[in-house]
Amino acid sequence: MPRDVDVVTHGNSLDGKRILLGITGGIAAVESVRLGRELRRHGAEIHVIMTEAATKVITPLAVRWATQSPVDVQWSGDMPQLEGFDAILVAPATRNTLSKHANGVMDSPLSMALAAGTGNGTPILVVPSMHDDLFDDPVTIDLLEIIKNRGCSILISESEEGRRKQPSPEDIVSRLANIVNRDDKSRRVLVMIGGTEAPIDDVRTVSNHSSGRTGWSIADHLYRYGHDVFVLAGRISFEPKSISIPIITSTDPDSMKISTKDMxxxxxxxxDSVVCAAAISDFVVSDSKSGKIESGNDISLTLTPFEKILDQIPQWIKSSRGDNSGYVIGFKLLANSNRDQLVNAARSQIDRVGVSAVVANDLSQLTDDGPRALWVTSDNFEELKDTKHIGVAIDALLRA
Known part of the structure; x- marks a missing residue:
């Protein structure tokens, strides 16, 4: 039976990573319970240091419950703040804390940890939270610039209700994972998601059932594992929420083609790499009408094939990046097919287009139990259990 303190695992991007969570005295410290549990959902091993001011906002007992980890406030003889950590996260980071770190003040366990982390190259993410009047003060801007130049990463939300509120725990943990997992094999990846709409008139369209959720899951996975990710979204059935992944929207085939090339x-x-998970229309209406076609009468539509954007992406990448070109991953969906037919269709796409690999699935695999897709290369294929494993396969190729 699950215990009260247990969390449901959402991912493993922080598995085995020792994270020092610093909590300072802003009102956003009340979010520490949610943040601590979100860190654990992704596998983090947490050690907490709170400032004295933070304990006036939230109790160490509550933080201890959420993180299931030690919580230090006072100095201690064994100096846990100097132990080796994979990353330091300070959320919220008050202006007072920013000022101390920028100016070398070391009057608390947390300020010592930040100084030591800067000295030994530990990745540091600070999440400022304060009123706009304080944030917009040139002194605050200078402090952020100083610590940024020393290697700190900074995550700041947009202004809301006159405040720079602390971003969601999901956004914070996603950015932290990106920083921790970044290395010299990380790539800059365009992920295309969702479906497109070919207009019949100014009201109606021809579209498909693509929701964009698989593509977004892939984008999120790649970002958490250290890649720079850009999303080009067609028509999707949900609102993706991320302050770290840029999202550009192009819902019709022509604009998606233009946006893909421009990006x-x-x-x-x-x-340098592209994951084409978008379901781009194979056909468009050749004689779409302006205005609204009058209802109640039979109409005939002439559909004409739309050029396949994927066919042009490898050449666009090569022309733009030359020797720095990465990988292009295609997707192939069939209906009422068997494994051999899927593999053959995927390899046909590899041969015709020159993509590096194809995620191939049958329509039935989108709803049935069993493998979610096949991962097909020119000389091999394997079953992928679920959407997470699609992301794992793509990440492995990008780092090859």
Missing amino acids: IEDEIMNI
Whole structure:
């Protein structure tokens, strides 16, 4: 029977990672319970240091319950703040804490931990939370610039109700995982998700059932494992929430083609790999009408094939990145097919387009129990149990 303190595992991007969670005296410290449990959902091993001011907002007992970890407030002889950590997370980070760290003040276990972490190159993520008047003070901007130049990562929310509120625990843990897992094999990846809509008139469209959820799950997985991720979304059935992953929307086939090429060629984005999980329309209405076609009468539509965007992506990548080109992963969906037919269709796409690998599935696999898809390369294939394993396979290829 689950215990009161247990959490449901959501991922393993922080498995085995020792995280020092620093909690300072902002009102956002009340979010520490949710943040601590979210860290545990992704496998983090946590050690907590609270400032004296933080204990006036939330009790160490509550934090201890949420994190199931030691909570230090006072100095102790064994100096746990100097132990080796894989990352330091300070949330919330008050301006007072930012000022001490920027100016070398070391008057608490947390400020010593930050100084030591900076000295030994431990990744540090600080999450400032304060009123806009304080945040917009040039002194605050200078403090953030100083610690950024020393290697700290900073996560800041948009202004809401006159405050820079602490981002959601999901956003914080996602950014922390990205920082911890980043290495010299991390790539800059465009993930295309969702379906497209071909207009019949200004009201009606021809579309498909793609929700975009598989593509978003892949984007989230790749981001948590250290890649820079950009999402190009067609029509999707949900609202993706992330303050770390840029999302551009293009719902019709023509605009998606233009956006794909523009993003690949953008020198700032510097995209070197593409995951084409979008269900882009194979057909468009050749004679779409302006206005609204009058209802109640029979109409005939002429559908014409739309050029396959995937066929052009490898060449766009090669032209833009040259020797720094990465990988292109395609998707292939069939209906009423067997394994051999799926593998053959996927390899046909590899041969025709030059993609690196294909995620192939049958329509029945989207709802039935059993393997979620096949991972197909030119010389091998394997079953992928679920959406998570699709992300694992793509990540492994990107780091090959």
